[in-house]
Amino acid sequence: MTALSPDRPGKTRLPLTLESLKRQRSKDGFGQVFQGLLLFSVAIAFAMVATVLITVLIDSSEVLRGQFWDFLTNKSSSDPAKAGVAQGIRGSLIIAGIVTLVAFPVGIGAAIYLEEYAADTPLTRLIEVTVRNLAGVPSIVYGLLGLAVFVQGLGGITGGSSVISAGLTLAILVLPIIIITASESIRAIPSSLREGAYGLGATQWEVIRTQVLPAAMPGILTGAVLSIARALGEAAPLLVIGAAAFYSTGFQGQLDQMQGAFTALPMNVATFAKLPADVWAGHAAAASVVVLVLVFSINLVAIIARARLTKKLGR
Amino acid sequence: MNPTTLTQTQSQSISAGRLLACLLALALVISACGSGVGDTTTDAAALNSSGEGAFLISGSSTVFPIVQLQAERYENIAPGVAIAVEGPGSGDGAKKFCAGDVPIANASRQFKDEEVEICEANGITFVELNRGIDGISVVTSANNDAIECVSFNDLYALLSDESIGFTNWADANSLTDTWGGQEFPDASLDIFGPGEESGTFDSFNEIVIESVAKGKTGLDVDSRDFAEIIRPDYTSSPDDNVIIEGIASSQFSLGWVGFAFAQEAAEAGKAKMLQVAEQDGGDCVSPTAETIASAEFPIARFLYTYVNIDAAANTPGVADFVDYMLSPEGLSAVSEAGYVALPEVDSAAVLEAWANRLPGRN
Numbered sequence: 251m252t253a254l255s256p257d258r259p260g261k262t263r264l265p266l267t268l269e270s271l272k273r274q275r276s277k278d279g280f281g282q283v284f285q286g287l288l289l290f291s292v293a294i295a296f297a298m299v300a301t302v303l304i305t306v307l308i309d310s311s312e313v314l315r316g317q318f319w320d321f322l323t324n325k326s327s328s329d330p331a332k333a334g335v336a337q338g339i340r341g342s343l344i345i346a347g348i349v350t351l352v353a354f355p356v357g358i359g360a361a362i363y364l365e366e367y368a369a370d371t372p373l374t375r376l377i378e379v380t381v382r383n384l385a386g387v388p389s390i391v392y393g394l395l396g397l398a399v400f401v402q403g404l405g406g407i408t409g410g411s412s413v414i415s416a417g418l419t420l421a422i423l424v425l426p427i428i429i430i431t432a433s434e435s436i437r438a439i440p441s442s443l444r445e446g447a448y449g450l451g452a453t454q455w456e457v458i459r460t461q462v463l464p465a466a467m468p469g470i471l472t473g474a475v476l477s478i479a480r481a482l483g484e485a486a487p488l489l490v491i492g493a494a495a496f497y498s499t500g501f502q503g504q505l506d507q508m509q510g511a512f513t514a515l516p517m518n519v520a521t522f523a524k525l526p527a528d529v530w531a532g533h534a535a536a537a538s539v540v541v542l543v544l545v546f547s548i549n550l551v552a553i554i555a556r557a558r559l560t561k562k563l564g565r
Numbered sequence: 566m567n568p569t570t571l572t573q574t575q576s577q578s579i580s581a582g583r584l585l586a587c588l589l590a591l592a593l594v595i596s597a598c599g600s601g602v603g604d605t606t607t608d609a610a611a612l613n614s615s616g617e618g619a620f621l622i623s624g625s626s627t628v629f630p631i632v633q634l635q636a637e638r639y640e641n642i643a644p645g646v647a648i649a650v651e652g653p654g655s656g657d658g659a660k661k662f663c664a665g666d667v668p669i670a671n672a673s674r675q676f677k678d679e680e681v682e683i684c685e686a687n688g689i690t691f692v693e694l695n696r697g698i699d700g701i702s703v704v705t706s707a708n709n710d711a712i713e714c715v716s717f718n719d720l721y722a723l724l725s726d727e728s729i730g731f732t733n734w735a736d737a738n739s740l741t742d743t744w745g746g747q748e749f750p751d752a753s754l755d756i757f758g759p760g761e762e763s764g765t766f767d768s769f770n771e772i773v774i775e776s777v778a779k780g781k782t783g784l785d786v787d788s789r790d791f792a793e794i795i796r797p798d799y800t801s802s803p804d805d806n807v808i809i810e811g812i813a814s815s816q817f818s819l820g821w822v823g824f825a826f827a828q829e830a831a832e833a834g835k836a837k838m839l840q841v842a843e844q845d846g847g848d849c850v851s852p853t854a855e856t857i858a859s860a861e862f863p864i865a866r867f868l869y870t871y872v873n874i875d876a877a878a879n880t881p882g883v884a885d886f887v888d889y890m891l892s893p894e895g896l897s898a899v900s901e902a903g904y905v906a907l908p909e910v911d912s913a914a915v916l917e918a919w920a921n922r923l924p925g926r927n
Contacts, residue, residue, distance in 0.1 A: 328634045328902070411621075492651070494621070496633045498640045500647030501617050510619055511649030524626075526826060527806045528833040 306542070309535030321536055326496050326513070326521065330529045335537050337497070338518035341413050342482050342544065345514055348417025349424060349481045354474050356421075357428030361470075364429070365436040366458055378433075385426035392423040393490030401491055409509020411492030416512060419487050424477035431473025435466040468559040475552035479545045485516035493517040515541045617645035618882020624658025624671030625764050626803075627699060627823050628868050630902040632671060635895050639886060646882040654803070655764035656680075659871075663689055668876030668883045672869045673699065673764030673823075674771075675926055689873055690924045694891070695915050696868040697899040697906055700857035701769050702827035703864070704809075704836040708816045711750045714840040714849035717863070718784060719747050721777040723754065723819060724799075726792030734817060744784055746845050750817075756799035757811035757820035763803060768866040769821050770795050782844055812836045821864075824852050825903025858905045868904065874922050891916055 313321055317331065324334025360381075368374045396419025400408050408414040439462050447457040463470075497511035513521075515537060522534035622632055629652030636648040652658075655672040662670035663684040675693070676684070684691060703715060712734075715723075722728060722740035731737055734749035741747055759765045770793075777784060778791035802808055805826045812818045813835040822830075830836040840849035843863040856862040870890070877884040889895045891912075899906045907915065918927070 327637060328630060494649040495629065495651050496636060497649035498636060498647055500619060501645040502619060502647050506619065506647075510647060511621065524804050524806060526829040527809070528829060528835075 303542075306535045306538050310532055310539045313532035313536040314539065321533075322540070325498075326518070328496075330533065333522075333533060335515060335518045335540055337513050338515040338537065339540065339544075341416070341493070341512045341514035341517075342541075344413050344508070344512075345417045345420055346478050346482060346548075348414065349421045349478055352418060352421040353425050353428055353477065357425050357474065357477075358432050358470055360425075361429045361432030361436060362458060362463075365433050366454070366462065381426050381429050385430055388486075389423055389484050390486040390490065392419055393487030395419065395422065396487055396491050409506075411494075411511070412509045413512035413514075414508055416488055416491050416493070416514065419491060420481040420484060423484065423487065424481050427477045427480065428474050431477075432466070432470045435469025435473070436462060438469065439465050468556045471559065472552045472556045475548055475555065479548045479552075482514075482545055482548070483516060483541060485514075485520055488514055488517050489520070495521050515544065616643070616881060616885075617647075618880060618885075619647040619649075620669070620876075620880055620883055621649045621651065621667050622669040622671065623651050623653065623661045623667045624669075624870075625655040625673040625868070626652035627655075627673040627764060628652070628671035628696060628870065630825075631696065631868070631898050631904065632870070632890070634898040634902055635890050636886075638894070638898070639889050642889065643882070643885060646886065648882075648886065654762050655767075656762055662691070662871055662873065663687055665689055665873070665876075668873045668880050669887070670871045671696070672871065674767050674866065675869060676871065681926065690875065691871045691873055692877075692919055692922055692924065693926050694870045694872065694887070694919055695907060695911060695927075696870050696890075697904045698857055698865050699868055699904050700824035700852045700862050701765060701772070701821050701864040701866065702824050702852045703819070703821050703839045703841055704812050704827050704830070705820075705839060706813055706816050706818050707831075707834050707837050709818070709837060711752060711817065712839060714842060716746065716842045716845045716847065717773050717777050717782045718744060718845050719749075720773050720841075721782075721791070722746065723749075724756065724795055725774050725777070726794045726796050729796050729798055731796075744845070752817040753815070755811070755815040755818045756796075757808045757818060758795075758799055758801055759805075759808065759822070760801035760803055765821070765823055766795065766801075769864065772864050772866065809835055824857060824905075827852070828903065854900070854905050858908065865905075872919075874924065877922070887919060891919060 317334075320332065321334045322339070323336050324332055325337045326335075327333040364374065364378060368377075396415055400415035400418050401410050404415075408418070443461050443465060444457050447461045452460070493513045494511040495513075495517075497513070499507050499510070502510060518537040519534050519541065522530055522537055525533075622636070629650060633650050636650050639646065639648065652671075655674055658667070658670040658672060659676055659680040660683075661667045663680055665687060703720065705712060719737075719741065722737040723731065723734070727740060728737060732754055733751060734754045735751045736754070737749050741749070758769075774795055775793050776782060778786065778793045780786035784791070799820075800811055802811075805822050808820055808822050809826065809830045812820050812830070827836060827838050831838050838852055840851050841863055842849045848861075850856050850862045852862045852864075857865045870887075872883070872887055877887065896906060896912065906912075917923075
């Protein structure tokens with residue numbers, strides 16, 4: 251606050267006290283209107299989120315209280331009393347696993363290359379811009395890509411409309427997000443850190459491994475984990491890839507099951523929502539609650555991971 | 566580089582890696598638990614395990630509930646067979662079926678000529694199985710007491726391509742007046758129904774609009790041209806819930822959905838099923854399971870399942886599952902899903918067609 255006075259030399263001003271500042275602010279009518287508008291925006295955003303949460307919780311209360319455990323452990327059924335989301339939970343978790351296995355290494359690797367190795371050429375810049383644009387491509391388009399490449403093209407390996415195809419498609423969907431957040435985190439590392447390490451004789455690989463990556467890790471991890479949450483919530487690509495509305499697994503082995511029919515939590519929500527609303531309304535809401543809890547816990551992991559890593563780095 | 570700093574930073578990067586590994590392990594462990602849980606319902610009563618197999622059934626969303634119920638119960642009889650059922654629509658199912666992607670496809674109408682041609686071009690021969698009967702209910706909101714009964718001609722006047730732009734029931738009087746039909750009240754007309762991708766759209770169009778346009782309901786079709794298609798300007802949705810919500814939202818709404826869905830909506834007080842008369846001045850009939858089965862209620866259609874003959878012979882489990890669907894226990898799913906079972910004579914004919922693998926449409 252004291253920095254204000256030297257900004258305007260030559261003017262004699264009252265000593266800056268809290269009171270004088272407040273008085274100044276009260277004269278600023280436009281600022282107040284603007285502040286009011288901003289507050290209004292916050293209120294609307296909050297009201298929307300609150301409405302969604304409250305409606306979903308109210309709608310789901312009957313199902314979640316009456317058959318909580320059955321709902322989590324049963325598979326889909328035509329009987330509202332027996333229907334559950336176990337298959338959806340399984341599908342969503344496998345998808346999260348595949349996204350972690352595929353998109354994390356590839357995305358973080360690409361970001362390191364772009365930030366640390368790639369020369370600043372027009373080609374590099376073109377790639378960076380393309381990656382940024384890809385992050386804005388609608389998810390249904392990735393669904394079509396997945397249908398063409400993983401379901402039809404690589405059907406022999408993925409088994410066609412399978413959880414593998416879904417996982418790979420969603421991995422590609424979140425790849426640009428991971429690359430962008432990881433790049434930002436790496437770019438935010440002060441170059442003095444690198445220069446210091448180079449000065450001590452470290453090779454480029456040593457600098458990246460021992461200095462850049464550890465310092466950038468909180469940001470990279472946050473972005474990556476949040477991208478899993480994004481992948482878990484997507485329904486549109488799964489519709490195109492062909493998640494099944496109902497399936498049984500038979501005596502199939504784990505690999506056959508991976509290559510066979512699948513579903514995921516957002517698909518459960520969509521399927522339940524299409525059934526006659528009077529008997530089934532609570533199920534779609536209850537499945538939504540399960541998705542929300544899953545996504546919130548993943549976000550929580552991201553926050554804790556970030557806090558722990560940041561604390562260790564002493565920043 | 567100072568050795569102590571090096572170890573410190575190393576430990577940081579290791580712990581980050583460890584965290585990542587933990588996350589991954591957690592995801593895999595939980596997913597494995599999930600799969601175990603999903604299997605528990607299969608061990609109920611292994612009556613006679615018919616071996617193993619895995620296949621997908623696609624097609625009509627109308628027939629989906631029947632087949633889902635059958636596939637669910639079939640697990641108790643043949644727990645080794647993995648069956649997936651989806652219901653994207655009759656047309657989508659036919660496309661997959663004729664491309665050889667699925668061994669069984671359901672349809673809420675017969676396969677069209679062009680679909681049969683694609684099947685033939687791809688060398689796919691099939692058996693057509695009649696599964697049951699579904700009535701199409703004409704619905705309005707539960708608070709609409711101005712309308713009780715509509716004839717096919719009335720529906721034509723309200724819903725055909727000639728009625729484009731009619732936003733008031735009374736607008737349709739300009740058409741009904743030409744043949745001396747029902748006089749509609751002055752009330753805003755809000756229309757909700759399934760879209761063109763739906764078999765329910767096709768069936769309604771064929772049974773009501775086309776038969777009026779072809780003169781089957783006594784109109785003088787030689788004197789002028791009649792439209793053979795439903796008007797495009799209405800609120801369409803593939804989701805029956807959306808249609809019912811629309812119907813309930815406006816007092817003088819009009820729409821059409823499958824009988825099973827309309828009945829649930831009527832019981833919930835969201836919609837009223839109108840009586841329908843095939844001819845002007847004919848008997849007004851309410852849709853019920855009985856009137857649909859006896860064909861008294863005029864807007865009814867057969868539901869179909871198509872089975873790929875080669876796939877039935879070569880894909881393990883397919884033929885056995887079809888046998889089950891046509892067994893007495895399997896057939897009970899038809900009425901439980903809200904549809905009307907075939908009369909016994911017809912059921913016997915279907916069994917015979919299946920047993921002889923009678924190719925082609927009937």
